[in-house]
Amino acid sequence: MKKSNTNRLGWILLSPSLFILGVAGLAPFFYVIYVGTHSWNIFSKERGKVFVGVQNYRDLVFDSAFLGTLSRTLFFSFLVVSIELILGFMLALSLMKDFRGKTFFRTVYVLPVVVAPIAVGATWRLMMAQGHGPVPFFLNKFFGWEFNTGASTTQAWIAIVLMDVWHWTPFVTLTLLAGLLAIPREPIEAASVDGANTFQMYRFLIIPMLLPVILITVFIRVMDSLRSMEDVYMLTNGGPGSSTTFVGLHIFRTVFAKQEYGYGSSMSLLVLYFTIVICWLLFNALTGKESKKK
C-alpha cells in the first residue's frame, strides 16, 4: 500500500506542521546562531553587532557563573526527575488496585498539573513568605526551626524541589499508570503461576515491559525541567545569592537585564545542544528498544 506516487499526499498533510515549525522555530534558531557569533550589547561603545567568531563560546567555557548555573540545572533536573519517577511509579501501582474513592483521590491528585507555573510559583512563595507564610510560621511554632528560603541555600532547595515534585509527580504518575494499564496481563499471570516472587516479577517482567513508557516520561520531564524558569523565579528569585538561579533565568538576565544579546544567544545554543544530546540518547534508547521488539 506504500507506493511512492502516493507519498505526495503524505507530504502535503505533513507540510503545514513543518511550515509553522519552520517559521516559528527554525527562523529564530538561525538568527540565534548568527547573533551568537557577534558581540552585541547596546550599552557598549559600539552600538551594533560586532563579529567576533567563536569568541563567545571561548568565553563561555571559562564563565564560572554560567557553568555554575548549568551544572546546578542539570543536578536539579536529575534530582527532581528521580524523585518524581520513584514516587510516581509507586503511586501508579497503588492506583492499579480498585478501592473506594479512587476516582476522587486521582482527580484531586492531578490538579497541580494544570496550574500555571507562574501561579504555582506565586502560591509557594505565599506559603514560604517570612512572617505571614504558614510553612515558616508553623515549623517555628511546633519544632522551633528557622525556615527561611531567602537566607538558607539548603532550605531554598528543599522548597523548590518540593514545589517541582508537587507540580509534576501527578503527570509522571499518569503516564506510568497509562503504561501499566496497557502492558499485557498474560506474562504476569504465567509468572505468578510459575511461582515467581514479587521482586522477580518487577525486576524481570513489569519494569522491562514498562521501560519505553519510563523513558518517554523521563524524556518529557528532563526536556521541560531544563527549560522551565517561571516557578522557581517566582518562589526564590534565583536566590539566596545565585544558589537557585537556573540556566533559563540566567539567560533571561543576560539577555534582558545586561542586554548582552550575543553572549546570551551563544549561551542558549549551548543549552539547547546539551538538551538535544540528552534527549537524543533517550530517544535512541527508546527506538532501539522498539526495533528489538519487532
Add this chain to the structure above:
Amino acid sequence: MITNSTHSKSRSFFTSLGRYFLWTILTIFTLGPIYWMFVVSSRSPVQVYDKPNLVITSFYAENYTKVFEDRVVRTYMVNSLIVATTNAALVTTLALFATYALTRWKLKGSDSIFFWTITNRMAPPAAFILPNFLIFTQVVKFGDFMLFDTKIGLILVYCLFNLPFAIWLLKGMLEGIPLELDEAALVDRASRIQVLFKIIVPLAAPGLAITFILTWVFAWNEYILAASLSSSSARTITTRLAEYVTTTGTNYGELAAVAIIATLPAIIFLTFIQKYIVTGLTFGAVKE
C-alpha cells in the same frame, strides 16, 4: 496488581488502611498550596500580613469584586481564552494531519522529522524571545500592521511548544489504530482523506480530546512569550498575575484571587477528561 490468595484477611485490611492513609496524606499535600491560595484570596490587605491562620474566619470579597471589575483583567481573560482555544484547535488539527502522514506513509526520514519536531520544544525560551521579538516587530510588517502584540502572533508562536507535544501524543494514538481498517476502506475505494475523517477521527476521538485540552492548558498557562511578545492589546491572564507581583506592589489578596480565577478554567477542563486521560497518555510506547 498482583494477587496472592495465601494472604490472610487481616493483612489485606491493613494494606487497605495503609492505602487510605497514604492517599489522605497525598490529598492534603496536593490541596494544601491551592487551599492556602484560596485563604489568602479571602484576606484583606491588612489581614494578609497577620500571623498565618489556616482557618477562614471572614471572607473579604473585595479582592474578587475588584478583580472582576478590573477591565484589564477581563480583557486579558478574553485574550487568554481566544489565544488558547484557537491555538489548541489549530495544533490538534495540524498534528492530526501530520501524525496521519507519519504513521500511514513511509516517508523518507520520518524518524528524523519526528525528532526534529520535538527539538522545537527544547529551546530555552529566554534566548528565543529576542529573535521572535525582532521577527514580530520588524520582519513581519505590512504598513501599520505588525505581528507584535497581536493574538495571531501568540497563536503562531505557541505552536512551537504545543505542536511537538500534540504530534507526539497523537502519534501513539494513531499507531494504535490497526492498519487493516485503513486497508479495508481503501479496497472499498475510499480515498485517503475519507479514511482520515471516517475511520481515524472517530476512533481517535478520545485522544484528540486529550490533545486539545492539554495543549489548551499549556497555551493558557504560558507566561514568558506572552509577556515579551505583547504590550497591551494581546496580553494574557498569566502576565496580569506577574504584574501583581512586580509593578503594582505585592497585593497578595488580589494576586491570589487572580491566580484562583486563572486556574479555574483549566481545572474544569481537567474534570471533563478525567475518564480518558489515563488511557490516552501512553505516547504510543507500549504496543501489544
